[in-house]
Amino acid sequence: MPRPHETGPIYLDCDTGIDDALTLGYLVAEGADLVGVGTVSGNVSAELGARNTLDVLALAGRADVSVAVGAHDPIGGTFQGGAPSVHGANGIGDVELPRSPAAPTGETAAAMLSRLARAHPGRLHVLAVGPLTNLALALEADPELPELVAGVTIMGGAALVPGNVTAVAEANIHNDVVAAARVLEAPWPVTVVGLDVTMEARFEQRHLDALLAGPPVAVALGRMLETYFRYYTPVLGRPACALHDPLAAAVALGAVEPTLAPVVPMEVDTTGGPGRGQTLVDLRSRYLGYPPLPGARHRIVLEVPQGFGDDLAAALLRLSD
Amino acid sequence: MPRPHETGPIYLDCDTGIDDALTLGYLVAEGADLVGVGTVSGNVSAELGARNTLDVLALAGRADVSVAVGAHDPIGGTFQGGAPSVHGANGIGDVELPRSPAAPTGETAAAMLSRLARAHPGRLHVLAVGPLTNLALALEADPELPELVAGVTIMGGAALVPGNVTAVAEANIHNDVVAAARVLEAPWPVTVVGLDVTMEARFEQRHLDALLAGPPVAVALGRMLETYFRYYTPVLGRPACALHDPLAAAVALGAVEPTLAPVVPMEVDTTGGPGRGQTLVDLRSRYLGYPPLPGARHRIVLEVPQGFGDDLAAALLRLSD
Numbered sequence: 133m134p135r136p137h138e139t140g141p142i143y144l145d146c147d148t149g150i151d152d153a154l155t156l157g158y159l160v161a162e163g164a165d166l167v168g169v170g171t172v173s174g175n176v177s178a179e180l181g182a183r184n185t186l187d188v189l190a191l192a193g194r195a196d197v198s199v200a201v202g203a204h205d206p207i208g209g210t211f212q213g214g215a216p217s218v219h220g221a222n223g224i225g226d227v228e229l230p231r232s233p234a235a236p237t238g239e240t241a242a243a244m245l246s247r248l249a250r251a252h253p254g255r256l257h258v259l260a261v262g263p264l265t266n267l268a269l270a271l272e273a274d275p276e277l278p279e280l281v282a283g284v285t286i287m288g289g290a291a292l293v294p295g296n297v298t299a300v301a302e303a304n305i306h307n308d309v310v311a312a313a314r315v316l317e318a319p320w321p322v323t324v325v326g327l328d329v330t331m332e333a334r335f336e337q338r339h340l341d342a343l344l345a346g347p348p349v350a351v352a353l354g355r356m357l358e359t360y361f362r363y364y365t366p367v368l369g370r371p372a373c374a375l376h377d378p379l380a381a382a383v384a385l386g387a388v389e390p391t392l393a394p395v396v397p398m399e400v401d402t403t404g405g406p407g408r409g410q411t412l413v414d415l416r417s418r419y420l421g422y423p424p425l426p427g428a429r430h431r432i433v434l435e436v437p438q439g440f441g442d443d444l445a446a447a448l449l450r451l452s453d
Numbered sequence: 454m455p456r457p458h459e460t461g462p463i464y465l466d467c468d469t470g471i472d473d474a475l476t477l478g479y480l481v482a483e484g485a486d487l488v489g490v491g492t493v494s495g496n497v498s499a500e501l502g503a504r505n506t507l508d509v510l511a512l513a514g515r516a517d518v519s520v521a522v523g524a525h526d527p528i529g530g531t532f533q534g535g536a537p538s539v540h541g542a543n544g545i546g547d548v549e550l551p552r553s554p555a556a557p558t559g560e561t562a563a564a565m566l567s568r569l570a571r572a573h574p575g576r577l578h579v580l581a582v583g584p585l586t587n588l589a590l591a592l593e594a595d596p597e598l599p600e601l602v603a604g605v606t607i608m609g610g611a612a613l614v615p616g617n618v619t620a621v622a623e624a625n626i627h628n629d630v631v632a633a634a635r636v637l638e639a640p641w642p643v644t645v646v647g648l649d650v651t652m653e654a655r656f657e658q659r660h661l662d663a664l665l666a667g668p669p670v671a672v673a674l675g676r677m678l679e680t681y682f683r684y685y686t687p688v689l690g691r692p693a694c695a696l697h698d699p700l701a702a703a704v705a706l707g708a709v710e711p712t713l714a715p716v717v718p719m720e721v722d723t724t725g726g727p728g729r730g731q732t733l734v735d736l737r738s739r740y741l742g743y744p745p746l747p748g749a750r751h752r753i754v755l756e757v758p759q760g761f762g763d764d765l766a767a768a769l770l771r772l773s774d
Contacts, residue, residue, distance in 0.1 A: 292613050299718070299735035300728075368740045397620070399727055406720050407621075407728030414620035419689045 139385050140255045140282060141167040143248050145202070145241060147174030147262030148184040150219050150360045151377040154448065155261060156185065157353055158378050160192040161447040162385055167256070168248050170241025172202045173211040174262035174307055176223035179204070181262075182236050184224050190232030191349055192451050199234070202241025203265040206308035215303070218363045225359030227352055242269040249280040256280070259384045260315075261287040261377035263304050268311035271318050278320035287380035288312065289326035289398075289411030291432055298409065302327050305400060306409030313400040316430065323431045324398065325380040326411065329390075333375040333436070335361075339445040340371075349451040378444050383433060387443065392435035394422030460706050461576045461603060462488040464569050466523070466562060468495030468583030469505040471540050471681045472698040475769065476582060477506065478674055479699050481513040482768040483706055488577070489569050491523045491562025494532040495583035495628055497544035499523050502583075503557050505545050511553030512670055513772050520555070523562025524586040527629035536624070539684045546680030548673060563590035570601040577601070580705045581636075582608040582698035584625050589632035592639050599641035608701035609633065610647035610719075610732030612753055619730065623648050626721060627730030634721040637751060644752045645719065646701040647732065650711075654696040654757070656682075660766040661692075670772040699765050704754060708764070713756035715743030 142164050146152040148171065159166050169189070171181035182201045189197050205211050220226040237244065245266060249256050258281055260267055267284070271277055288304035289312075295301040305312045316322060340361060343354030357373065364373040382388035397414040401407040413432050417423060463485050467473040469492065480487050490510070492502035503522045510518050526532050541547040558565065566587060570577050579602055581588055588605070592598055609625035610633075616622040626633045637643060661682060664675030678694065685694040703709035718735040722728040734753050738744060 292615075294613075294736045294739065296737070299733045299737065300731075366741075367737075369742070401726055401728045403724040403726030403728070405722055405724030405726055405728065406733050407722045407724070407726065407731060410621075410728060412620045412727050415615045416617070416620065416688075418615065420687075421690075 139164065139257055141165045141248070141252045142257050142259055142384065143167060143245050144169045145172060145258065145260040145262060145266050146181065146185065147172050147176060148181045148188065149175030149223055150225055150356045151375065152261055153184065153188045153224050153356055154353060154444065155377040155381045156188045157192050157349065157448050157451055158381055158444055160194050161450045162387060164385060166197050168198045168200065168244050170200045170202045170244050170266050172241065172262045172266050173204050174214065174304060175219045176214045177204060177211060178202050180223055186232040186234050187229040190234065191229055191352060195232050195234045198237050198244070200239050200241045200244040201236045203269060206263060206265055207268060207310040218360070220359045225356035227355045229352060241266040242273055245270040246274040246277060249277055253280050255282055257282050257384060258284040259381060260284065261380055263308040264311040264315045265308045268314040271314060278318050281320055283321050283323065285323045285325060285380055285384035287325050287330065287377050289324055291326060291328050291411065291413040291415060291434065293328050293331060295410065296327060300407055301409030305411055309400055309402045309409050313402050316398055316400060321429055323383060323433065325383050325433045328434050329436045330376040330379050331374050333379040333440045334372045335375060335441050335445065337371045339441050342445055343448060346449045347452050350449050353448055375441060375444060379440055382440060388436050388440055390433045390436050393431045393433045395424065395428050395431050396422060397425065397428050398430045398432060460485065460578055462486045462569070462573045463578050463580055463705065464488060464566055465490045466493060466579065466581040466583060466587050467502065467506065468493050468497060469502045469509065470496030470544055471546055471677045472696060473582060474505065474509045474545050474677055475674060475765065476698040476702045477509045478513050478670065478769050478772055479702055479765055481515050482771045483708060485706060487518050489519045489521065489565050491521045491565050491587050493523045493562065493583045493587050494525050495535065495625060496540045497535045498532060499525050501544055507553040507555050508550040511555065512550055512673060516553050516555045519558050519565070521560050521562045521565040522557045524590060527584060527586055528589060528631040541680045546677035548676045550673060562587040563594055566591040567595040567598060570598055574601050576603055578603050578705060579605040580702060581605065582701055584628040585632040585636045586629045589635040592635060599639050602641055604642050604644065606644045606646060606701055606705035608646050608651065608698050610645055612647060612649050612732065612734040612736060612755060614649050614652060616731065617648060621728055622730030626732055630721055630723045630730050634723050637719055637721060642750055644704060644754065646704050646754045649755050650757045651697040651700050652695050654700040654761045655693045656696060656762050656766065658692045660762050663766055664769060667770045668773050671770050674769055696762060696765060700761055703761060709757050709761055711754045711757050714752045714754045716745065716749050716752050717743060718746065718749050719751045719753060
C-alpha cells in the first residue's frame with residue numbers, strides 16, 4: 133500500500149534516462165503530487181528526455197502530468213550527446229514504449245518551474261535529478277524563486293566517495309558546472325543526495341527478476357534495467373545497478389529518512405582543472421558531529437538506512453497500466 | 454625491544470614541527486639507518502626546522518646525523534610563516550631544548566638527497582613528511598634520481614576524507630602544489646600516507662601522561678605535545694592529537710603494514726580554484742577491489758591496523774639521553 137506523504141506539490145526536473153524512468157514510476161506509485169516535469173539535456177537531450185518522460189508517465193497511468201522541454205545546452209557550453217553506453221541509444225534501454233498521446237506544454241522548463249512556484253507559493257518542492265541548467269535559468273529569470281519554493285532536493289555530487297565521470301566529479305554537476313554553482317549559491321535550502329549514498333542504493337538481480345515477472349509496467353521498467361545492469365555490472369563487480377535518481381526522490385518524499393545529513397558549506401569547482409565539477413563539501417567538523425555553522429544552508433546526505441532497493445521494487449510492482 | 458627493520462638507509466625530509474620531532478625520536482628508537490635529514494619550510498621555516506632537528510636528534514642521542522637546510526620558499530611562491538598556532542612559535546611547542554653542538558652541513562637538502570642516493574644506489578628510501586619542495590628541486594637537478602632511489606614515502610594529501618587547510622587540501626601538499634605535482638609525476642614508486650589514516654592514528658591523554666612520567670627525552674616530547682593537544686582538542690572533540698608524520702615513518706619502516714593501500718592514479722590540483730592542493734586519487738575501481746591499472750604507480754594508504762599510538766609511545770619511552 134502506498135504511504136501517504138505530506139510533501140506537497142512537486143516539480144521534477146529530469147533527463148530521462150533509465151533511473152529517471154524508475155523515478156517517474158516511483159513518484160506515481162507513491163502517490164506524489166507531481167504538478168509538472170521539466171527536462172534537461174543530460175543522459176539524453178532535453179527533447180528526447182521529454183518524449184521518454186511523456187511515454188513513461190502514460191505507461192504509469194499519468195498522461196495528465198504536464199511536461200516542459202528545458203535547456204538543450206549547459207550554460208556557456210554545448211550538450212555533448214549524453215550517455216548512450218549507460219542508458220541505451222534512446223535513453224530508456226532501447227525499449228520501445230507505446231507513444232503517449234500527450235505533447236510537451238510549449239513553455240520552457242524554467243518558465244514552468246517559475247509558474248508552479250507562483251501557483252503554490254511556499255509549498256512547491258523542487259526535485260532535480262539531472263544537470264541543474266533549468267533551475268539556474270529559472271533563478272536568473274525569477275530572482276524571487278528562492279523565497280517562493282519550499283525546498284530543493286538534488287541528485288548530484290560526491291563528498292567522501294569517488295566521482296563517476298572523473299576521479300572526483302559526478303555527472304549531473306559535471307555536465308553543467310556553472311548552473312550547479314548558481315543553484316548552490318542561491319538563498320534556498322538544498323538537500324544534496326549524491327554518490328555517497330546513491331552508489332550504495334542498489335537493485336540486485338533478484339529485484340530485476342521480480343520486476344520482469346511483474347505487471348506490464350514493471351516488465352517495461354525491468355527491460356530498461358537490463359541495459360543499466362549491463363553498464364553497472366563491470367563497475368560493481370556483480371549484476372546490480374545503483375539507484376541514483378529514485379533515492380533522491382525517496383529523500384524528497386520523506387520515504388527515506390537520512391541517518392546522517394549535516395548542514396555544511398559546499399561549493400562547486402568551476403575551474404578548468406582536474407577537479408572541475410567536483411562538489412567541495414566542507415566536512416572538517418566531522419569529529420565534532422557537524423555542529424551548525426553560520427551561513428551553511430545545504431544538507432549533504434551521507435548515510436541512509438539500507439533496503440531502499442526492496443522498497444523501490446515493491447513500489448514499482450504496484451504500478452498497473 | 455626495538456624490532457630490527459630491513460628498510461635500508463633512510464633520508465628524511467621534514468619541517469620540524471612537533472610531529473616531526475616525534476618522528477625523529479621514533480626513527481632513532483626503532484634503530485632506523487638515518488643517513489641524513491633535510492629540512493623544508495612548512496610547520497616552521499627550513500632554517501628553524503634544521504635547528505629543531507639538530508636539537509631533537511642530539512636529545513635522542515644522535516647528534517651525529519647530518520642535517521641540511523633545504524628550501525625556504527615553495528616553488529614559485531613565498532613561505533607564509535608556518536603554523537605557530539599548531540606547533541608553537543618555535544615549532545616545538547615553545548619547549549627550550551638544550552642546543553646541539555652540531556651545525557647544518559652547509560649543502561642544500563636537495564644536494565644531500567642526490568648525494569645520498571648516489572652513495573646508496575638502489576637502496577635509499579626517501580621519507581618526506583613536509584612540503585615536497587626539496588624533492589622537486591632534487592629531481593630537477595638530478596633527473597636520474599628516480600632510478601637511484603628505492604622508494605619514496607610521503608605524508609600528505611587526503612583521498613576520501615576532508616583536508617586540513619581547506620575542505621579538500623592537506624597542508625604539506627597545499628604548501629607547495631607545484632613541487633607535489635612534480636614529485637608525483639616523477640617515475641618513482643611513491644607510497645602516500647595521508648589524512649585518511651593519519652587523522653585516525655592518535656595519541657590520547659593516557660599516552661601524553663605516560664610520556665610526561667617517562668625518561669627526560671619522553672618528558673621533553675610530552676611537553677611539546679601539550680601544545681599540539683591544545684590545537685587538536687577542539688578539532689577532535691576530546692584531548693588527543695593526530696600522528697601524521699610518525700605514522701608515515703612507521704609505514705616506511707614496515708612497522709605498520711597497511712591493510713588497504715591500492716596502487717591507483719593520483720594527481721594534484723595546481724589550479725587557483727577551490728580545489729587547489731587537493732590530491733585527486735582515482736578510486737573509481739573500489740567496487741572491484743582496485744585491480745591493477747596500467748601506468749598507476751602510487752600506493753595510497755587507506756587503512757592501517759589500529760593501535761599505532763600505543764606502539765609510538767612505547768618506542769619514545771625507550772629513548773634515553
